[in-house]
Amino acid sequence: MTLIASAVVSPFELVRAYNVVPAAPLILAVWHGDFHGMPTPRDPAVAGELLAVQATGIGPVSPTVATGAAAPDAPLSYAQLPVTCSWGFSSGEVAAMVQFAGLAPELVGQYQINVLVPPMVPLSGVQFPYLSCAAGGRMNVFPVYVAGLQ
Numbered sequence: 534m535t536l537i538a539s540a541v542v543s544p545f546e547l548v549r550a551y552n553v554v555p556a557a558p559l560i561l562a563v564w565h566g567d568f569h570g571m572p573t574p575r576d577p578a579v580a581g582e583l584l585a586v587q588a589t590g591i592g593p594v595s596p597t598v599a600t601g602a603a604a605p606d607a608p609l610s611y612a613q614l615p616v617t618c619s620w621g622f623s624s625g626e627v628a629a630m631v632q633f634a635g636l637a638p639e640l641v642g643q644y645q646i647n648v649l650v651p652p653m654v655p656l657s658g659v660q661f662p663y664l665s666c667a668a669g670g671r672m673n674v675f676p677v678y679v680a681g682l683q
Contacts, residue, residue: 556592556614556669558644563587563664563677566647577678578650584664584677586646587637591616591668594635604636604643611635618648618666621674627651629664650679 564571566583578584594610604610616634620627629648637645646666665674 554669554671557590557671558616558666558668558673559589560664560666560673560675561587561589561643563675572678574678577680579680580650581652582650583632584648584650586618586648586664586666586675588644588646588666588673589642591634591644591646598636601641603639603641606638609633609635609638612644612668614669616646616666616668618646618664620651620679621663621665623662634668 562571563578564585564587565576565578566585568585570576572578572584591612592614593612595613596608596610598604598610612634616631618629618631620629629651631646631648633645633647635644637643648664648666661676662679663674663676665672667673
């Protein structure tokens, strides 16, 4: 879909066209699954841990929620576009298991993606791999502290 913005008052003004896309994800933060904080060097995510990704722009959800209203706890509002995530390590990428993608319960206009840290993290010590998530063909990348195999 293309939106044409035109308020031509004189012949010197430009008409602008904007592409409107169904999704343009942006990862805002990544939290430990129990929400006690974000992964840090002193408290990194660990293999098999569930993380909550706070995001915007994942696209339409079902059931829909009124504009400006908080998303309910039940029923959950699930993303309608496929949401995929992967972990980027120095040795390559590993698919992330997405357990939920939709509106964050009790928040307005925020999405939540629940992903698992891979069970076998190909790192040594605490490293800084990235998590990338895509919806509607667009992707965003966010670094996350993860504890590797010792």
